[in-house]
Amino acid sequence: MPKLGMEPLRRASLIHATIAEIGAAGSLDVTVARIAKRAGMSSALAHHYFGGKDDIFLAAMRQVLRDYRREVLSRLKKAQSPEDRVRAIVEGGFAPSNFRADTVCAWLNFYVLALSSDPARRLHRVYARRLRSNLTHAFRPFVGEQAQKLANRAAELIDGVYLNQGLAAADPDGIRAAESVLGVIWREIEGA
Numbered sequence: 241m242p243k244l245g246m247e248p249l250r251r252a253s254l255i256h257a258t259i260a261e262i263g264a265a266g267s268l269d270v271t272v273a274r275i276a277k278r279a280g281m282s283s284a285l286a287h288h289y290f291g292g293k294d295d296i297f298l299a300a301m302r303q304v305l306r307d308y309r310r311e312v313l314s315r316l317k318k319a320q321s322p323e324d325r326v327r328a329i330v331e332g333g334f335a336p337s338n339f340r341a342d343t344v345c346a347w348l349n350f351y352v353l354a355l356s357s358d359p360a361r362r363l364h365r366v367y368a369r370r371l372r373s374n375l376t377h378a379f380r381p382f383v384g385e386q387a388q389k390l391a392n393r394a395a396e397l398i399d400g401v402y403l404n405q406g407l408a409a410a411d412p413d414g415i416r417a418a419e420s421v422l423g424v425i426w427r428e429i430e431g432a
Contacts, residue, residue, distance in 0.1 A: 247289065250279070250281060250285065250289060251289050251290075251299070252303075253279040253280065253281070254275060254276070254279045254281070254286055254289060254290065254296060254299075255296070255299055255300045255303045256279070256300075257275045257276070257278035257279035258270075258275050258296050258297055258299075258300040258346075259300050259303075259304070259342050259343060259346050260278060260342050261274050261275050261278055262297070262300075262342065262345055262346050262349055263340075263341055263342025263343070263344075263345040263346065264342070266345055267349060268293075268297065268349045268352070268353065270293070271283075271293070272286050272287060272292070272293050272296065275293075275296060294353070294357060294359075294360075297346075297349075297350075297353065298359055298360060298363065300346060301346065301350050301360070301363060302363065304338070304343055304346060304347070304350075305363070305366075305367055307337045307338060308332065308333060308338050308367075309370075310337075311332040311333070311335040311337055311338055312328060312329055312332030312333065312374070313332075314332075315327075315328030315329075315331060315332045316328045316329070316332075322378065322381040322382060325377075325378040326375075326378045326379065326382075326422070326425060327418075327422065329371075329374050329375060329378055330394075330398070330418050330421050330422050330425070331414075331418045331422075333371075333398055333418075334401075334412075334414035334415070334417045334418040334421075335414060336414060338414075339405070339412045339414040339417065340412060341411060341412055344402055344405050344406050344412055345406060347402050347406070348402065348403065348406040350363075350364065351364070351399075368395065371395050371398070372388070372391045372392060372395050373391075375387075375390070375391035375394050375395060376388045376391040378391075379391055379394075379429070382429045382432070383429060383432040386432055390425070390428055390429070390432070393428065394421070394424075394425055394428075397421055397424055397425075398421055401417050401420065401421060405417065
């Protein structure tokens, strides 16, 4: 007889195990059995909760995106100026919960999966639109009509920093990454 209330805990455990396994492998070349073993359960139970590996991975990326959203929103709530809004969006993306080696690896593999998977592509579009929309709104007080162009460049820069970190041997440094992105943004705003 199944234990009541265990499903959310088991799902969360599988999601965290998925991110950790992808981080350890450096790719999506992991099995449901490895994910389930790391989560301390059978692969049959993992399949029961999620179906296949792609389903588990998409659930993991939804969790990563929820964590990202929570970080950004918590910072935006404290923002008292247009500068604070820009800083909140950028720093939220590089917060410790979003900028760990395993999470960065999951992001990079998510980008690759989005090339061939419609559900991953849709999820990526939601993320990309939300990021660009938040940045556009934050940049409007500084550059007016040029806000969307600057938002596109800033989003590309953020993605580039993630890509660079995914290829780096060192542990992610979110503070340095955010400062680097913000430095470019402030120079762009000054030059506008």
